[in-house]
Structure formats: C-alpha cells, structure tokens
Amino acid sequence: MAAVGSRAGLDTISMCTEGQDGLVYMQCCGQGEGVGVQKKLNAGTEWSADGNAQQTNLLSFPRSSGVDLPYRSPESVEMDEIMAAMVLTSLSCSPVVQSPPQRDLLPGDMECCGGELSDSGSSGYWSWDHGNVSPAPSPSVTEMDRSLGQLTDEGLHMELDQAACEEPEARRCKSMSRGAYRCLWPGCGKVLTSRVGMKRHIRILHLGFLLNSGGSERSHREEDFYYTEVSSEDEETAPPSPAPSFCSGAWTSCSSTQSQSTPGPQDAPVQSSPLSQSAPSSVWQIHTEHLYQACAPIQVTVSPGSPTFCSWTPSGDVQQKPQIPASRSRSVSVGEQWLQRNSAPTRSQTMSASPSRGHCSFRKGRGEAKKCRKVYGVERRDQWCTACRWKKACQRFPD
DNA sequence: AGTGCCGGGAT
DNA sequence: ATCCCGGCACT
Structure with missing residues (x-):
C-alpha cells in the first residue's frame, strides 16, 4: 500500500462504477505489498485497494460525465478521470485510508479530519488534495502530480x-x-x-x-x-x-479554512505552510x-x-x-x-541507578552536560540560571 | 586548576 | 524566602 498514494500507485488505479445504487468502486492495484484496504465510506463510496487484483481498467465515470474535458492524450485523460473520481469521493467523505497495519483507523477519522488531511505517501497513506476539488474540469496531470508530490513531502507533518x-x-x-x-x-x-x-x-x-x-x-x-x-x-x-x-x-x-470553503478551482494546496518547530x-x-x-x-x-x-x-x-x-x-x-x-x-x-556514595549526597560525577558557567562563562553570570548563580545544582542544564 | 553544588550563613 | 559563598568532590 505504500505506493498507492504515489504516482506509481496511481498508475495502477482502476475503477468501475455501478450505476444503479450510485456506488463508485475504485480499485487500486498497488505494486508490491498487496494487502487490500477496504473502506466503506459515508456517501456510499467504496474503496478497494488490492495488490493482487487483476482488473481491467474500466473507466466509466457517470458522476462526472457531464463535464467537458479538453482533448488530451489518452494517458492524460485517464489520469484525469482517475483524479476526478478520487476527488469526487474525497469531496463527499474525504477518506483517510491508511496502510494496512493501521487499518483500525475508522471512518470517524475520515469524517472529522476532513479536508485538511494529507498524509505521507511514502509512509503508506493516501493523500487527498481535498480542499481544492470541484466537479469542474479536473486539474492537469502535472498539477496533480505536483500536488501529490508536495503532499508526499509535507504530509508527514500534518x-x-x-x-x-x-x-x-x-x-x-x-x-x-x-x-x-x-x-x-x-x-x-x-x-x-x-x-x-x-x-x-x-x-x-x-x-x-x-x-x-x-x-x-x-x-x-x-x-x-x-x-x-x-x-x-x-x-x-x-x-x-x-x-x-x-x-x-x-x-x-489547514483545518477549517480549506475544508469549509467552497471548493474552488484547482489551486495549489495551502497545506504546504511550513511548520514552526x-x-x-x-x-x-x-x-x-x-x-x-x-x-x-x-x-x-x-x-x-x-x-x-x-x-x-x-x-x-x-x-x-x-x-x-x-x-x-x-x-x-x-x-x-x-x-x-x-x-x-x-x-x-x-x-x-547510582547509589554509589556512602552519605546521602546525590552529588553526581561530572556530567557531560554543559552548565551555565560553561555555556555563558563567568563574565555573563547574569545569564546563568538562578541555581547556578547561587552555586546550587543547575536547573537549566540538569544532568 | 576548573567546575558543580552541598551545606550553611547572612539578610 | 532570597541571596551568597566556603569548601568539598570530582574531572
């Protein structure tokens, strides 16, 4: 599953739809680790990722059939439709499908962690560029690639x-x-x-x-x-x-602003704001x-x-x-x-672990930790911690 | 010698 | 309570 969120994983995504009940089934054929993850999502969308499944790429997508797409190469159109499908599913329920070892993550997370989610593709999480989607013409492949790559880089932090x-x-x-x-x-x-x-x-x-x-x-x-x-x-x-x-x-x-705003045309995700660390x-x-x-x-x-x-x-x-x-x-x-x-x-x-000394003094040996005296020097004694100034056990750099 | 800090004194 | 320092242990 680790590759599903990546480009390589997307290459093998196939999906099919069932017209009568409106369910959209998507099948992601990962390349390696093939434990499938299935999520039944609120809006009646079901995901299935199975590395072993061999399924033809059936790309009918009635939900977005009314959208006029400019002509592109078949590969591009395919990717666009895939992306559009993913985007639509994410619109309704914004799933966070995690890697198999963490499949105990249940729909609650998906519902509540709405649009701001993004997770590391490299660590096996789905990445959804959720906030910027619309049923309108899907973003170009390069755009999506870029955003996916960005999510891959940044996702771990969010x-x-x-x-x-x-x-x-x-x-x-x-x-x-x-x-x-x-x-x-x-x-x-x-x-x-x-x-x-x-x-x-x-x-x-x-x-x-x-x-x-x-x-x-x-x-x-x-x-x-x-x-x-x-x-x-x-x-x-x-x-x-x-x-x-x-x-x-x-x-x-990244939380409320993006997920609650009306999905506008594709923009660069706002999720890339650097973290204060x-x-x-x-x-x-x-x-x-x-x-x-x-x-x-x-x-x-x-x-x-x-x-x-x-x-x-x-x-x-x-x-x-x-x-x-x-x-x-x-x-x-x-x-x-x-x-x-x-x-x-x-x-x-x-x-x-060191009751070495006979009397009750806990005096330790010289730790390798710097103390205020070492850090600031005697000449900047006013910057020492209080304990050091009073010749007590240093509190700023405790051993 | 330099450092960390306990114990105790001064205020 | 706060502040300071003698003196000891340790490197």
Whole structure:
C-alpha cells in the first residue's frame, strides 16, 4: 500500500462504477505489498485497494460525465478521470485510508479530519488534495502530480492529530464511535483517536524528535511502548488529558479554512505552510528555568510533554499556545535544545541507578552536560540560571 | 586548576 | 524566602 498514494500507485488505479445504487468502486492495484484496504465510506463510496487484483481498467465515470474535458492524450485523460473520481469521493467523505497495519483507523477519522488531511505517501497513506476539488474540469496531470508530490513531502507533518485542534463536536463524534489511544507517558495521558497521531505525539513530545527529523527509523517502533489502546468508554470517562502545546500552526491552519470553503478551482494546496518547530524546546526550556526555587530538584524530571497544555480551540493558531511570560523567555540555542531533549530521560536513570556514595549526597560525577558557567562563562553570570548563580545544582542544564 | 553544588550563613 | 559563598568532590 505504500505506493498507492504515489504516482506509481496511481498508475495502477482502476475503477468501475455501478450505476444503479450510485456506488463508485475504485480499485487500486498497488505494486508490491498487496494487502487490500477496504473502506466503506459515508456517501456510499467504496474503496478497494488490492495488490493482487487483476482488473481491467474500466473507466466509466457517470458522476462526472457531464463535464467537458479538453482533448488530451489518452494517458492524460485517464489520469484525469482517475483524479476526478478520487476527488469526487474525497469531496463527499474525504477518506483517510491508511496502510494496512493501521487499518483500525475508522471512518470517524475520515469524517472529522476532513479536508485538511494529507498524509505521507511514502509512509503508506493516501493523500487527498481535498480542499481544492470541484466537479469542474479536473486539474492537469502535472498539477496533480505536483500536488501529490508536495503532499508526499509535507504530509508527514500534518497527520491526524490535527483533530486535536478541531472542533469539539468533531472530536466527540470521533471518540464516541470507537476506541482511542492513550499516551502512557508519565504525566501525560493524552488521548488521541488515531494511532498515527499518538505515535507522532509520543515521538515528538516524549521521545523528543523534532518534526522534521523525519522520524528517524530507530524511533519508529519506540512509540509503541508509550501508548495503549483504550475503548471508547474509557476514553469518555477519562479526563480530557491536557494536550501539550502542540497545536502548532501548520497543523491547524489547514483545518477549517480549506475544508469549509467552497471548493474552488484547482489551486495549489495551502497545506504546504511550513511548520514552526522551535517552540516546544523553548517551552521546556522555560519550564526548567528557575525550578530551583519552585520545587525540589530531585523531582525535576523534565518531561517535555507535561508542562504546557493545548487548548482545544478550533482555531489552533500558533498564538493559541500558552503564552510564555516574556520575562522568562530567552533565546535557546540548538545545543541547548539538544541538551534539553537528551538530558531529560537520563536524569532519572542516573539518579536511581547510582547509589554509589556512602552519605546521602546525590552529588553526581561530572556530567557531560554543559552548565551555565560553561555555556555563558563567568563574565555573563547574569545569564546563568538562578541555581547556578547561587552555586546550587543547575536547573537549566540538569544532568 | 576548573567546575558543580552541598551545606550553611547572612539578610 | 532570597541571596551568597566556603569548601568539598570530582574531572
């Protein structure tokens, strides 16, 4: 299925229609991994992707029969019709058909994650350029190719977790319909309705990978340990766990505007807006600041997911993120962000695993982490964290 | 020697 | 509570 969303996959798409009940059946013959995905969609559209199916390319498409298409080459016309069919199906229900291992994604996601969805073709998700479709003449092949390629590039960053920033009604209808996934990370407990979103949540917030790091392969399986599937009842009884401040602008900016606007003529998708990826680290940074005065240092397990909350407001603008008091904000270097991400998980390990010293002092050996003194130098002592200034255990760069 | 920070003192 | 520093452990 991984290739279905790609051009290679589209080459083998075939479809046929049944006139009487208005169902549109599309068959996608993938090239390799051939587990089929079937989705019965709300509007009576059914998708079938089966790598083993050998089916002739029957390209009758009564739903768009009234459309006059300018003459193009047969291949182009074929692709156009395919695209038109896909576009029509996406208009009514905007499916998110995931790769077979994640086929537990149910129509709820599709209904609620509407037009803004786009997923990585390379990771096996369908990509739908949904918001820009119309029954009018379908976009040219090159246009679609371009948009598909773009979605392939960008899609990974805009997954189903967008639902977190959508309307509450939409979320409700999603959560009531079936199970969900709950983050097991200590102090988080966020519930998401899609596995992909949960994985990404864990990967980004807890495992500390930046969005654009592209999901380094080594971490791909790691998220599985940190979430669990919960039933819908569990989800409903569970308190709405605070979602960390990850309603980043790009995830939400694509949501309502595009899907709710009347489908205009083909335009370049708006989904390619770049993501702001720097905020979380700085948020963690701020929250580790001055902890010496706030609580005992031993309890500082800098869990990146815990400190901030995501308001479930539909707009989900970047400005919706919790505003950091200006007095505490400061620029954070890349190295510091790295330290923040990497020092957090190791801290508890070093604490618990080394009862080496006889007396109760938890004094650790020289960590490799830079401290304020090293980072800023003695001459810029005013930029040290409070603890360092007081010759206490550094809170800005905890071991 | 340089650094991190505990323990304790000063305010 | 806040701020500072002597002095020790560690590299």
